Amino acid sequence: MSEALTLARPYARAAFSVAKDGGRTQAWSNMLGFAAQASGVAGVQAVLGHPTASADTMVDLLMPPGDSDPNFRQFLVVLAENRRIDLLPEVAALFDQQRAESERxxxxxxxxxxxxxxxxxxxxxxxxxxxxxxxxxxxxxxxxxxxxxxxxxxxxxxxxxxxxxxxxxxxxxxxx
Known part of the structure; x- marks a missing residue:
C-alpha cells in the first residue's frame, strides 16, 4: 500500500497542478473518482491488465461520459502508457487530499x-x-x-x- 502511494504521489501532484491551472479542480476530482471506480470493475480490470491492451482502449474505458477534457484524457494516456492505471484509486485520494488542503x-x-x-x-x-x-x-x-x-x-x-x-x-x- 505504501509503495502504491509513493508511486501515485507524483501523478497526483501533476494532475492537481494541471487541474488548478485550468480552474477545474472540482471537475478533475469527479473525473478521477469516476476513473478510479471504473478501474475497479472486474470486466474493466481484465482489459486494463491485458498485456496487448492499447493505451487508447484503456483510456476509452476510463473516461467519464459527457466530459471531454483533453488534459484529463492525456493524463490517463500517460498513466496507461506507463502501466500505472492500477494507481488510479490512490491518485484520486491524494488529489482530493491536495484539493482539500488548497481550499483550506x-x-x-x-x-x-x-x-x-x-x-x-x-x-x-x-x-x-x-x-x-x-x-x-x-x-x-x-x-x-x-x-x-x-x-x-x-x-x-x-x-x-x-x-x-x-x-x-x-x-x-x-x-x-
Missing amino acids: VVKATVTSAQPMDEASLAKLGESLRKRFGQQVEITTAVDAALIGGAVIDTGDVVIDGSLRTKLARLGAALAN
Whole structure:
C-alpha cells in the first residue's frame, strides 16, 4: 500500500497542478473518482491488465461520459502508457487530499453510537471550525459498538469521546 502511494504521489501532484491551472479542480476530482471506480470493475480490470491492451482502449474505458477534457484524457494516456492505471484509486485520494488542503477544508468523519441530528452536527461543525481554523466538511457514520459519544477522525487528528474508550481507560486504571 505504501509503495502504491509513493508511486501515485507524483501523478497526483501533476494532475492537481494541471487541474488548478485550468480552474477545474472540482471537475478533475469527479473525473478521477469516476476513473478510479471504473478501474475497479472486474470486466474493466481484465482489459486494463491485458498485456496487448492499447493505451487508447484503456483510456476509452476510463473516461467519464459527457466530459471531454483533453488534459484529463492525456493524463490517463500517460498513466496507461506507463502501466500505472492500477494507481488510479490512490491518485484520486491524494488529489482530493491536495484539493482539500488548497481550499483550506478539513474533512472529518464523525462516527457516533446513534445518528446525530442536524443541530448537533451544526454545533460540532462550528466547534471543529474554531479548533482547526478552517472550513470543515463532515461525513457521518454510525457504530453502535461505541455505546455512546462519538469519534472524530480528520486523518491527522483523532478525537475519541466514545463511551467505549472511556470505559476501557477506566478498566485499565482500575487494573493497575
